[in-house]
Amino acid sequence: MDILNRLSTFIKQHALFDSGERILLAVSGGRDSVLMVHLFNESGLSFGIAHCNFGLRGVESEKDEQFTSDLAAELEVPFYSTTFDTTQYSQEHHISIQMAARDLRYQWLEEIRVDFGFQYIAVAQHQNDVMETMLLNLTRGTGIAGMHGILPKKGKIIRPLLFLKRDEIDQALEEKGYTYREDSSNESTKYARNKLRLEVIPVLKELNPSLEETFEANRKRFEELEILLDARVKELKSDLFKEVNSGEYEISLQALKALHPADTLLYGLFHPFGFTEAVLRDFKRAWDGEPGKIFCSNSYDLCLDRDKVILAKKKKEIEGAVYINSPDTDVAWNGKSYRGESKTLEQFTLKKENALAQLDFGLLKFPLTLRHWNDGDRFHPLGLKGTKKLSDFFIEQKVPLSRKNDIGILENGNGDILWVAGFRIDERYKISTNTKKVFIFEQTT
Template structure:
């Protein structure tokens, strides 16, 4: 196996030979064999072990084993202890997902802090097959069937072509010791059920199963490349504009393709959407209809679909300001207030000039604390300057024909909960400068 591993490195991972590496090691046979192979090839590496504190004494014994292995191989060992159960409960996820998130977050932090070039994990061919079957049984798109990537950013998996059987044979031939995780025998995890009950039957049917599976993965990845090329072409035509807050898509481009649902799925799957029939229905929905995921919102606006972040935190954000424009809650220097939409400048004016979208003039004496800058809310009412009657902010924004993203990012400046300014759009009549005004305040947004 050593020669096969060396040849695989030469062909697929030649850059590892001159890189600083950290090997994710559990103490199990796969990661221990990977460490020994890298040692045989004189790689520059350290070991990183996660103690998830899930198996009591066994977890501590795994940690001690890895420390001993580090001494045996004369390499540095990093160990991190986690309260995995507490993390899972706090983040409302499974123990397995919690361990995965903790593991990879720490590996990434370790690599960044200590300048490791790559993180090596010991995933092998059987792991790849099991992951494929897990995704297949749960339902997935093409990407879920293309296997574990052998290189993903700075995470490399050099054992991916090798079968578990070959790894075990190498460990026995080289008299390599490892730790057995008894939880791997438990059938309560789907992966273990597949490993112990399903995969052996498949291998009995086809003794060359892993070779056949590898060929299938190659075909699927080739198909995925074609899909990606087609998707990029449609995206290039469909995207009207984008910035850090939103992406606007032309609906007409989705309607031109033979299978709009497939393109919508591929375009928006990474944003957490799951109700794909509802997404497809947006193509013919009325303006204002939308579909949400846990962190994104897709809105129909005339002939467009607009993708935005969900502003759960932003919606509740407000910035208090007092009339002297000094408050520790915000950054204020010489009449400047830093806000999420730019800098507000407050300055005394000698004379009145015409209001503009980004500059207004108000009568200071008509304003009272507390002043507050916040996002508009349903039910907000103001008196647009020049009008006698009041108007709902929602109606004003609709009449201005703003897009959903523009509406969601509209802020108002209030005085005792009365709107002084729909910021960047319209001032309020109640605070305008008159012949009786003694002090004029200029407020400008830049």
């Protein structure tokens, strides 16, 4: 089967794109991307060419850009180019030159794709690139996703040359007489990928001359294993994650302890929320200890709470106290709204609701304070004989540790707690036969 038929078969097999869709080709001017351009052109596909000048090789970079511009003009297809200060970007973001170039490239390509109506971005990676990526990932440490390397299609990125080996690309270029640009940096072993390609892989090929085919077969196995694992993780998440609030889940600790294999499934469950393997190892080591420990990702907190685990989006910075200077007022605190109102005893009807505080106005000392709970807080819960630490009260009420800071504490001007919002008022400030005026305070949103 000739190379054009193989390309067509590969595109259909992996559903890379539909006939008639416009594809933006990422073209460096090197052998791989130049062959991709000519194959798309000979196949009658609709495409444009995009070129990134990373400004890393001086005159060579300028010549690469001119070459790709001339190629686009020769084929009469749209051409887009840009120049980056890659070194400055890498320094500002504290990443390697290679990572900086990759980030800049894909960000810009996506902008061009959207702005000019292309459906996909095609990059010219081939089977040897997959093999090198798998070896790099294995050397650095990886999971199943890293072991299947580069996929033919991921989101809006497609890789239509993954059916080719490097020597097949070289052969096709020679047979067709296509010219391309040589990148001198490809021969430098200071880059890890080049070191693998130039020094390690030749030794491995002595052991297995069919190394590319072997790695391609391995890639497919790992890809299928990832599909199975993803299905298992999706099933577990559906069973274990009980959403109690928007962005907040309760998970049975006992169920997590029963997972097998634990490390792999824990990572599958919590990695989408930003948790690293190192953090999850610490979490696993701590789950038989005292409750209350919190483990963090950039956007979520994972809190051990007695017999369950609370997974919750990070709260915004905790808001300080607000002061209530007069009885008839509206206040906002911690993203919620509260309303205060005073009534004569004749205007008032007692409601048996914990959602509002109904207090003896004559015992209050303004300004009142609405705040978060503090360690060491005590109050006298309505209906009990003595005082109780607020932390113990929360435990008895089964308040998740992650939600304590959401609960408003209404404090009198003399320092006594008047109301634990949504739970209980203080016995000492309840309405009695001596009450002449009532203060009502409730959360309205």
